[in-house]
Amino acid sequence: xxxxxxxxxxxxxxxxxxxxxxxxxxxQVGKTYLLEAFGKNYFKSYIYLNFESNPIIKEIFERDxxxxxxxxxxxxxxxxKIDKDETLIIFDEIQEAPKALTSLKxxxxxxxxxxxxxxxxxxxxxxxxxxSFPVGKxxxxxxxxxxFYEYLVAIGRKDFxxxxxxxxFELANTFKQEYQEELKKYFFIGGMPEIVDNYRRGKDFNxxxxxxxxxxxxxxxDFSKHAPYNVTPRLRMAFNSLPxxxxxxxxxxxxxxxxxxARAKEFELALMWLCDSGFxxxxxxxxxxxxxxNSYEDLKAFKMFALDVGLLGCMANLDASTLLDKNNLFVEFxxxxxxxxxxxxxxxxxDSKVFYWSNERGSAEIDFIIEAKGEIIPIEVKAKINLxxxxxxxxxxxxxxxxxxxxxxAPYKKHQIITDYPLWAVESLVNHL
Numbered sequence: 210x211x212x213x214x215x216x217x218x219x220x221x222x223x224x225x226x227x228x229x230x231x232x233x234x235x236x237q238v239g240k241t242y243l244l245e246a247f248g249k250n251y252f253k254s255y256i257y258l259n260f261e262s263n264p265i266i267k268e269i270f271e272r273d274x275x276x277x278x279x280x281x282x283x284x285x286x287x288x289x290k291i292d293k294d295e296t297l298i299i300f301d302e303i304q305e306a307p308k309a310l311t312s313l314k315x316x317x318x319x320x321x322x323x324x325x326x327x328x329x330x331x332x333x334x335x336x337x338x339x340x341s342f343p344v345g346k347x348x349x350x351x352x353x354x355x356x357f358y359e360y361l362v363a364i365g366r367k368d369f370x371x372x373x374x375x376x377x378f379e380l381a382n383t384f385k386q387e388y389q390e391e392l393k394k395y396f397f398i399g400g401m402p403e404i405v406d407n408y409r410r411g412k413d414f415n416x417x418x419x420x421x422x423x424x425x426x427x428x429x430x431d432f433s434k435h436a437p438y439n440v441t442p443r444l445r446m447a448f449n450s451l452p453x454x455x456x457x458x459x460x461x462x463x464x465x466x467x468x469x470x471a472r473a474k475e476f477e478l479a480l481m482w483l484c485d486s487g488f489x490x491x492x493x494x495x496x497x498x499x500x501x502x503n504s505y506e507d508l509k510a511f512k513m514f515a516l517d518v519g520l521l522g523c524m525a526n527l528d529a530s531t532l533l534d535k536n537n538l539f540v541e542f543x544x545x546x547x548x549x550x551x552x553x554x555x556x557x558x559x560d561s562k563v564f565y566w567s568n569e570r571g572s573a574e575i576d577f578i579i580e581a582k583g584e585i586i587p588i589e590v591k592a593k594i595n596l597x598x599x600x601x602x603x604x605x606x607x608x609x610x611x612x613x614x615x616x617x618x619a620p621y622k623k624h625q626i627i628t629d630y631p632l633w634a635v636e637s638l639v640n641h642l
Contacts, residue, residue, distance in 0.1 A: 210355075210359075210362075210363045210402060210405065210406060211359065211362050211363070212239060212242075212243050212246075212352075212355070212359060212402075213356070213358070213359060214243060214350060214352055215243065215246070215247065217350055218230075218243070218244075218247045218251075218326075218350070219251065221348065221350075222247075222251060222324070227322075227348065228317045228346055228347050228348050229313040229316050229317055229325040229326070229327065229343075229346070229347050229348070230325070230326045230327070230347065230348045230349070230350060231303070231313075231326075231327045231328070231329060231332070231347050231348070231349050231350070232244065232326065232327070232328045232329075232349075232350045232351075232352050233328075233329060233332055233349060233350070233351050233352065233487070234328075234330070234351060234352035234353065234487060235330060235486065235487030235488055235516050236330040236331075236427065236428070236431065236487075237401055237402075237403060237424055237427070238352050238353060238354050238401065238402065238487075238516075239352065239354075239355070239402035240301075240328040240330070240352050241301055241328060242402060243352065244257075244297075244299050244301070244326055244328060245257060245299070247297065247326070248297040248299060251297075252295055252296060252297040252324065253292065253295040253296065254289055254292070254295065254296045254297075255296060255297035255298070255299060256283060256287045256289055256291065256296065256297070256298050256299065257299045257301065258283070258286075258287075258298070258299065258300055258301065259301040259302055260300065260301065260302045260303060260305040260306040260309060261301070261302035261305045262302075264305070266286060266306075267305075267306045267308070267309065269282045269283065269286065270306060270308035270309045270311075270312050271308055274308075274311070274312050274314075274315040276315055276316060276319045276321065276323070279312065280323065283298065291323070293321045293322060293323050293324070294324070295324075296323075296324060297324045297326065298323060298324060298325050298326070299326055299327070299328070300325070300326070300327040300328070301327075301328045302328065302329065302330060303327040303328065303329050303332070304329045304330070304331050304332045309327075310327075310342065310343070311342075311343060313325065313327065313343045313346060313347050314343035314346040314347075317343065317346035317347065318346070327347075330486075330487070331431070331435055331485075331486055351556075353400070353553070353556050353557040354399060354400030354401050354402075354516065354517045354553065354557070355400035355401070355402055355405055355557075356400060356553070356554055356557040356558065356636055357391075357392065357395050357400075357550070357554060357633065357635070357636060358370045358373070358374075358636045359400065359405075360391075360395050360398070360400060360405055361391060363405050363406070363409050364391070364405075364408075364409050365409075366391065369381075369384070369387070369388065369391075373634050373636070373637045374637065374640070376637065376641075378620070378621035378631075378634065378637075379621075381621075381634065382620045382621065382631070385620065385631065385633075388631070388633040388634075389618065389632075389633060391633075392550075392632060392633045393532050393539075394408075394532065395518070395519075395550075396518055396519070396522065396539075396546050396550060397414065397417070397519060397522055397527065397529060397531075397532055398414075398417050398519050399421070399517040399518050399519015399520055399521075399522070400517055400518070400519065400553070400557075401420075401421070401424060401517055401519065401520070403420060403424075404417055404420045404421060404424075404519060407420055414529040414532075415529075417519070418523060418529070421519055421520055421522075421523035422523060424520065425520060425523060425524065428448075428488055429445060429448075431486065432444045432445060432448075435486075436479075436482050437478075440478055440479050440482060443467075443475065443476050443478075443479035444479045444482060444483060446467050446468060446476075446479075447467055447476055447479045447480055447483060448483060448488065448489070449524070450466050450467045451489070451513060451514075451515055451521065451524060452521065452524050452525035452545075453466050454466055454512075454513055455512075455514070455521070455545035455548070455549070456525075456545060459571070459574070460512045460545065460548070461494070461510055461511070461512060462510075462511050462512055462513045464476060473509075480513070483513075487516060488515075488516055489513050489514065489515060489516065490513070490514045490515070490516070490552060490553075490556060490563075491511050491512075491513055492511060492512040492513070492514060492552065492563050492564060492565055492577070493506045493507065493508075493510070493511045493564055493565075494506070494507040494510035494511060494512075494564065494565055494566065494567060495507065495564045495565070495566050495578060496566075496569070498566065498578070498585050498608045499585070500580065500583060500585065501580065502562070502564055502578065502580045502585065503562070506564070510567075512565060514548070514549050514552050514553075515549060517553065518546055518549045518550045518553055521545070521546065521549050522546065527546075539592045539593065539618065539632065544590065544591075544592035547590055547591075547592040547616075547632065548576055548590050550632070550635075551576070551577065551588070551590050551616055551632075551635055552577065554635040554636050554639060555577065555579065555588075555635075555639055557636075557639075558636055558639035558640055561579060561580065561581070562579075562580075563577050563578070563579055564577070564578040564579070565577055565578060566578050566587070566604070568603070573599070573600040573603040573604065574600050575587045575588070575589060575600055575601065575604050576588060576589055576590045577590070579642075581642040582642070584610070584611060584612070585608075585610060586610065586612060586613065586614065586642070587601065587604055587605075587610060587613045587614070588613075588614045588615075588616065588638075589601045589613070589614070589615045589616065590616045590617075591615065591616065591617035591618075591619075592617070592618075593617065593618060594617060594618045594619045596615060596617060596619055596629065598615060601613065601615065601627070605626060605627075610626065611626070612626060612627075612628065613626055613627045613628075614627070614628050614629075614630060614638055615627050615628070615629050615630070616629075616630050616631075616632055616635060616638070617629065617631070617632065618631060618632060619631065621634065
């Protein structure tokens with residue numbers, strides 16, 4: 210299946226001053242598939258090394274960081290000649306081999322410029338174990354689940370994506386029913402590549418749900434395998450509370466929904482682990498609007514979203530029958546799926562930090578706030594066609610931004626400050642920031 214991140218990999222390959230590249234992302238978002246496809250299609254040969262499934266190769270990096278010795282050992286192991294320009298070397302699950310991670314510094318400094326890409330599923334977690342990291346010596350690419358546009362391409366509707374990419378929103382609105390029907394399916398299926406591939410081949414929602422449950426189970430196995438023993442039960446409790454957290458009108462994370470009497474100090478390590486693993490997205494509150502947004506983060510207030518809209522629906526036991534219920538899927542448990550979807554598209558197309566804003570009294574709230582090219586941009590999400598937005602009006606009057614976006618089922622329309630985007634065209638919004 211086509212992944213838009215391939216274009217970033219090609220750009221990296223063509224850069225004469227490139228450094229080793231680390232592809233980050235949660236388990237099963239398609240990192241290995243992407244890198245092997247990159248090796249097959251854009252290099253004469255590639256070598257794939259998985260440090261988790263084949264721990265023996267760790268020993269190659271234990272002795273020293275002599276690049277010539279390491280390359281020689283890799284050639285012996287793979288029985289392939291490594292050409293510095295035409296052979297791609299893939300280090301998968303690199304967080305399992307700290308010395309291999311450190312070696313990227315020496316590959317970066319080596320004059321031979323070998324083509325090195327690495328992938329790490331639990332890299333953020335590994336760094337908390339005092340793994341030596343090659344700061345400033347590597348580049349990064351964040352891989353997320355497949356976006357809605359990638360899903361459309363996968364099911365054979367690339368023409369729908371091309372219309373939106375050309376900005377032909379009036380033409381696209383002619384087919385709004387088709388876009389909305391596919392978006393409802395995407396809400397249920399989500400963007401995990403294995404699931405999208407299974408659906409496009411079989412069109413079986415029961416099979417989709419089974420794979421989603423399998424993925425969630427594998428995540429819980431990661432909790433047991435990689436997290437500290439005393440943190441694992443809290444990880445499960447915090448992770449499983451996501452549907453109830455997002456079912457509230459005010460989606461601010463409440464510790465009491467994990468268990469009665471729960472406090473921040475008790476669960477802060479568990480939440481940090483979930484964020485570092487990529488299994489959840491944390492959206493902090495800002496208490497003031499200014500550049501940079503980071504400096505106005507409220508450390509005590511945040512929302513927590515899942516990695517993927519399909520996985521969230523599975524966690525909430527959302528039945529496939531909701532797909533037949535007009536457009537009610539978009540407003541399921543207080544519009545949580547719509548907000549999850551929008552956040553997911555924001556993170557897929559642009560991995561910058563996303564915030565939300567509310568006033569001190571809590572009477573006004575903007576779903577998402579992002580910083581792009583020095584501008585602070587508010588994004589309001591409406592799960593229906595109703596465009597009344599008191600909070601957005603309050604925000605516009607208070608902060609007078611140059612632009613704002615409102616996302617709903619209403620058609621595209623550009624006003625003086627606000628631009629309306631339909632839910633199914635969110636990626637076009639992000640791509641033009």
